[in-house]
Structures are given as structure tokens and as C-alpha cells.
Amino acid sequence: MTALQGSLPGTPQGSPRSARKSARNRRANLGYFLGFGAPGLLFYACFVFAPLVLSVGYSFTNADAFLPNTKFTGLHNYVKLLGDPDFRMQLRVTTILTLIIVIVPNVAGLAIAVLLNRNGRLYRALRTVFFVPVVLSSVVVSVVWQAMLTDGGLLDTVLGSMGVRHPPGWLSDPSIALYSVGSIASWQLLGFCTVVYLAGLQGVPDELLEAAAIDGAGRWTRFRRVTWPMLAPALTINTVMLLITGFKTYDYVQVITHGGPGTGTTATVAYGVIQTGFTENKTGLASAMAVLMLLIVAVVSSVVLRLLQRREVEL
Amino acid sequence: MTAVVEKTERTVREQSARRDESRAPWVRPLVALVVTAVFAVPLYLVVVNVFKPGGHITGSPASVPWPPTLGNLKAALDRPDNLYWDGLINSAEITTVSIVVLAVLSAMLGHYLARTRSRFARVTLLVLLAGLMVPPQVILVPVVRILRLTHLMATLTGMVAFNVGYYIPFGVFVFAGFIRSIPIELEEAAALDGAGRWRTFWTVVFPLLRPATASVLIFLGVWIWNDFLDPLIILGPVGGTTVTVGVYRALGEHQSNYGQLFGLMFLAALPVVVFYFLLQKHFVKGLTGGAVKG
Numbered sequence: 146m147t148a149l150q151g152s153l154p155g156t157p158q159g160s161p162r163s164a165r166k167s168a169r170n171r172r173a174n175l176g177y178f179l180g181f182g183a184p185g186l187l188f189y190a191c192f193v194f195a196p197l198v199l200s201v202g203y204s205f206t207n208a209d210a211f212l213p214n215t216k217f218t219g220l221h222n223y224v225k226l227l228g229d230p231d232f233r234m235q236l237r238v239t240t241i242l243t244l245i246i247v248i249v250p251n252v253a254g255l256a257i258a259v260l261l262n263r264n265g266r267l268y269r270a271l272r273t274v275f276f277v278p279v280v281l282s283s284v285v286v287s288v289v290w291q292a293m294l295t296d297g298g299l300l301d302t303v304l305g306s307m308g309v310r311h312p313p314g315w316l317s318d319p320s321i322a323l324y325s326v327g328s329i330a331s332w333q334l335l336g337f338c339t340v341v342y343l344a345g346l347q348g349v350p351d352e353l354l355e356a357a358a359i360d361g362a363g364r365w366t367r368f369r370r371v372t373w374p375m376l377a378p379a380l381t382i383n384t385v386m387l388l389i390t391g392f393k394t395y396d397y398v399q400v401i402t403h404g405g406p407g408t409g410t411t412a413t414v415a416y417g418v419i420q421t422g423f424t425e426n427k428t429g430l431a432s433a434m435a436v437l438m439l440l441i442v443a444v445v446s447s448v449v450l451r452l453l454q455r456r457e458v459e460l
Numbered sequence: 461m462t463a464v465v466e467k468t469e470r471t472v473r474e475q476s477a478r479r480d481e482s483r484a485p486w487v488r489p490l491v492a493l494v495v496t497a498v499f500a501v502p503l504y505l506v507v508v509n510v511f512k513p514g515g516h517i518t519g520s521p522a523s524v525p526w527p528p529t530l531g532n533l534k535a536a537l538d539r540p541d542n543l544y545w546d547g548l549i550n551s552a553e554i555t556t557v558s559i560v561v562l563a564v565l566s567a568m569l570g571h572y573l574a575r576t577r578s579r580f581a582r583v584t585l586l587v588l589l590a591g592l593m594v595p596p597q598v599i600l601v602p603v604v605r606i607l608r609l610t611h612l613m614a615t616l617t618g619m620v621a622f623n624v625g626y627y628i629p630f631g632v633f634v635f636a637g638f639i640r641s642i643p644i645e646l647e648e649a650a651a652l653d654g655a656g657r658w659r660t661f662w663t664v665v666f667p668l669l670r671p672a673t674a675s676v677l678i679f680l681g682v683w684i685w686n687d688f689l690d691p692l693i694i695l696g697p698v699g700g701t702t703v704t705v706g707v708y709r710a711l712g713e714h715q716s717n718y719g720q721l722f723g724l725m726f727l728a729a730l731p732v733v734v735f736y737f738l739l740q741k742h743f744v745k746g747l748t749g750g751a752v753k754g
Contacts, residue, residue, distance in 0.1 A: 178572065181571055181572040189588060303522055396688050
């Protein structure tokens with residue numbers, strides 16, 4: 146407002162005195178920016194914004210850590226990727242994994258939140274247990290589950306003592322391993338969903354549920370018509386968080402399966418980007434994969450966010 | 461009269477709402493206990509097997525470790541390559557410095573963006589928040605080039621600098637939202653009293669941000685401590701290791717020796733888990749602040 150007044154010379158405010166004042170104001174604003182805004186933005190610019198721009202730039206070149214002259218190759222990397230069976234496989238693996246990760250912790254987390262939505266020391270203690278995996282590193286979670294699921298591992302030992310002779314190869318059978326990875330991720334993320342749903346459940350007024358009960362609504366109807374609509378914001382938060390997390394699944398694959406068993410049966414796009422960029426040193430190609438990955442995450446999550454938020458308003 | 465009516469009405473309501481439950485009051489606690497027990501099996505396995513001699517782990521993984529042994533923990537602590545202690549020192553240093561710098565810089569940046577009404581500030585906030593969903597894999601290749609260029613590759617300083625840039629969107633997201641809920645009159649009053657922006661911020665505003673600061677410190681502390689890919693790449697094989705990367709490095713050599721691996725894992729996770737149990741309320745509050753507001 147002050148800046149605008151100072152720039153209108155015809156108005157009374159445009160007197161030399163207020164012009165001086167607005168110049169001082171502008172200097173104060175610049176100082177405010179340099180002192181408060183700039184330091185944080187500098188780090189963001191160097192380590193997120195510039196790398197993003199560079200990734201887009203590299204993706205149009207044949208940049209390679211071992212080749213000295215980098216050339217502009219246009220859309221070559223993208224065309225190559227779209228026809229590459231390995232990359233298509235990674236997209237497929239990532240899609241299946243993301244679907245598991247969006248659905249399983251969401252549904253199980255809600256069920257457990259409803260189950261534990263009671264006061265008292267017992268329920269408080271049980272709620273604490275479900276959140277522990279959330280604060281653990283995914284590397285630790287991976288190692289525990291690998292020790293459990295590997296052939297002849299802890300799970301097979303327990304199953305063997307129960308008389309199961311030939312348990313499936315949880316991590317060694319190419320048709321099962323991906324679902325094992327999805328289960329491990331779901332186990333770790335479940336507690337997050339539970340906590341968010343519990344907060345949502347706490348926001349459902351008792352009077353509303355009682356009123357519905359008096360009107361003869363059974364348990365399921367009360368949940369479906371009263372509780373569930375009020376959980377809409379919690380569903381939005383969980384779904385978007387799980388979507389973004391699922392799409393960048395990397396740690397479990399790197400620690401447990403290395404993309405196997407077989408060729409690429411559990412290799413996600415995130416895993417492919419790191420392999421291509423750091424093991425094969427194909428900077429240009431890895432950047433094109435990264436750009437596609439970011440585009441998919443951005444488009445899918447903003448569409449889902451928009452849909453879920455529209456649903457929140459309608460309910 | 462009305463009081464009596466209200467009272468009976470309330471009793472009826474409560475009864476009907478809890479009717480299903482009162483028929484079999486033990487069902488819910490029983491189901492809750494069983495479900496939690498199944499969920500906690502992997503956690504149980506870690507805890508019991510840490511205190512079991514190596515040979516017993518594969519033989520009888522689910523048994524209670526009696527008599528308990530501290531051999532696995534000792535083996536993990538006394539590794540000749542000092543993996544645990546080196547990792548612990550690096551993790552502690554990286555995490556502490558990163559979260560302190562992040563809290564200070566994101567509080568100031570959050571203040572600037574929440575209190576400035578210009579197109580520039582609005583666009584900057586959007587660009588910054590978009591950073592919340594950028595997966596590290598998308599930027600790591602150029603990040604490594606930038607770190608090499610500035611000679612920060614494979615150094616703790618480089619690791620901290622990356623953390624600050626990568627996690628600042630989360631800090632700003634928390635602080636900017638919180639600052640908007642603080643009446644600006646407080647700051648104007650301080651300014652009238654002659655305090656400059658800097659002094660106003662640190663003596664009036666920052667103390668009021670304590671809940672937001674707690675959330676930022678706690679969540680970023682856990683994330684950075686647990687971080688795997690970023691330190692794996694940025695510190696590389698020569699820049700040292702964090703406890704989390706250390707567990708991964710030890711994995712290759714201990715396929716058969718679960719004992720020491722479990723010990724190492726337990727020691728790596730212990731600080732975060734203790735931290736969680738001490739500050740549980742803050743974890744839940746920080747997570748659900750957004751969920752309730754919607």
C-alpha cells in the first residue's frame with residue numbers, strides 16, 4: 146500500500162516527504178528479505194530448486210560421468226525410456242506397490258483406529274505400540290523383516306514348528322516378493338494412518354452418534370452416515386501422504402531385494418533412477434527418469450488431492 | 461422436573477449408544493490385545509533376539525531369552541572397525557546441527573513469507589511447498605555435482621547443507637501456518653516500543669512459536685536420524701557413515717551372524733525410540749494438528 150502511494154505522483158501522498166518515506170520503507174523491506182527470507186531460500190535454491198532445473202536440463206542431453214563431451218539430444222532419452230521394457234517394468238512395479246501402500250495401511254489403519262478409540266490405560270498403551278514402526282528407520286524395518294522372511298528365516302522356523310513343510314519363498318519367489326515388500330511398507334506406515342484417524346474420530350461429537358442411535362441407527366449405519374463423513378479430512382491426509390511415500394519407495398528395495406528376485410521384479414522407478422544415475426553413471430538418462438517420476442507424482446497427487454477435497458466439501 | 465427428564469434422557473442415550481458393547485464387554489479389549497500382539501511380532505523378535513546367543517536365534521527365534529546375554533550388544537559396540545561409534549557421532553552431529561539451523565532459518569523464512577503481502581512472497585511460498593513432494597531421487601544426481609563443485613561432497617558440512625535445503629519446506633510449512641495465527645498487533649506494539657524487526661522477532665515472536673518449534677525439531681530430528689539414501693550417496697564410502705547407513709553396511713557381512721546385526725540394529729534404533737517414548741504427546745500433537753484443522 147505504501148509503495149503504491151509513493152508511486153502516484155499526482156496524489157497528495159506523492160509529496161517529496163512521503164517519497165522519502167517510501168524509499169526508506171522499501172529499504173526496510175529489502176533488509177527484511179535479506180535478513181529473514183534470503184538465508185533459508187538460498188539453501189532451498191541450491192539443493193532443491195537448482196537441482197530440479199538441472200535435472201530437466203540433463204534429461205535433454207546424453208550426459209554421462211564417463212563421456213567427456215555432453216551433447217544436446219532433445220527428446221531422445223524420453224523416447225528411449227517409453228520404449229524400454231525395463232522402465233515399463235519399473236513403472237508397473239511402482240504402480241502395484243503404490244496401490245498396496247495406499248490401500249492397505251489406509252484400511253487397516255482405520256480399522257485399528259476404530260478398535261482403539263476408547264479411553265483408558267490399556268488402549269493408550271496399545272496405540273503407542275502401533276506408532277513405534279513409524280519412528281524406526283526403514284533400514285531397521287527392512288533388516289528385521291528380511292531376517293523374518295528370508296528362506297529358512299525366523300518365519301519359516303516358526304511355520305516349520307507348526308508343521309508347515311514347504312513355505313513359499315517370501316522374498317525369493319518372483320511372483321511373491323513384490324507383495325512381501327508391499328506388506329513390509331504397509332506394516333511400517335500403518336501407525337501413521339491410525340494416529341491421523343484417531344484424531345479424526347476424536348472430533349466426532351458424541352451427541353451426534355447418540356442422536357443417531359436414538360433414531361434407531363445401528364452400529365454400521367452410525368459409522369457409515371455419521372463417523373465416516375467426518376473422517377474425510379483424515380482420509381485426504383493419509384491418502385496423499387501414502388501416495389507420495391509409495392511412489393518413491395526405495396529403501397526396502399535397496400536393503401532387501403536389490404530389485405530382484407529375477408530381473409527387476411521389485412525394482413521401483415526410484416530404485417531405477419539411483420541405479421542408472423549412480424551405478425551406471427548415465428546422468429542424462431537418469432535425469433529423464435527422474436523428471437518423468439516427478440511429473441507422475443505431481444499430477445497424480447494433485448488430482449487425488451483435488452478430488453478428495455471436493456468430496457470433503459460435498460459431505 | 462426438567463433436570464430429571466434430562467437425566468433420564470441422557471441415561472437412555474448412553475445406554476443405547478453402548479448397548480452393543482455392554483453385552484460382551486470383554487470382546488473389544490481381547491480383540492485389541494490380539495491384533496496388537498500380532499502387529500508387534502517383528503518388534504518382539506528384535507527385542508528378544510538381541511539378548512540371545514547368536515546360535516539360538518535361528519534355532520528358536522521366538523523363545524524368551526533366558527538367561528539373557530549382553531554378548532550381541534557388546535559385539536556390536538566393540539566392532540574393530542568402530543562402525544557403531546563412528547556412526548553414532550556422525551549421526552548426532554548431522555542431526556543436531558541440521559535441526560537447529562533448520563528451526564532458526566525456517567522460523568525466519570516462515571515469518572517473512574507469512575507477514576509479507578506481495579506476489580513474490582506468495583509465489584515463493586508455493587514454490588517452497590511444492591518442494592514437500594519432491595522425492596530425493598529426483599534431485600540427487602545434480603545435488604552431487606553441486607556438492608563436488610563446492611568441495612562439500614563426502615563431508616558432514618555438505619550433508620548438513622543438503623538437509624537444510626531439502627527439509628526447509630516442511631519447517632516453513634509448520635512455522636508460516638503457526639505465525640499466521642499470532643496477532644500481528646503484538647509485533648506492532650513491540651515496534652512502537654522501539655524494538656527493531658530482529659529484536660521483535662527473537663524476543664516477542666520466537667518464544668510464542670514454541671509448539672511449532674517443538675514439532676519441527678522432533679519430526680525433522682527423527683527423519684534426519686533415520687535418513688538412508690541421502691547420507692548413503694552424499695557421504696559416500698569415504699565420508700563416514702551414520703548409524704542408519706551403518707546397519708546397511710553391516711548387513712552384507714552378517715548374513716549368517718544375526719546376533720551382532722540385531723545388536724547393532726537395536727543400538728541404532730534405541731535413541732529414536734527412547735526419544736519417542738519421552739515425547740509421545742508432541743509426536744501425536746504435531747501429526748494431528750493438521751488432521752483436525754483439515
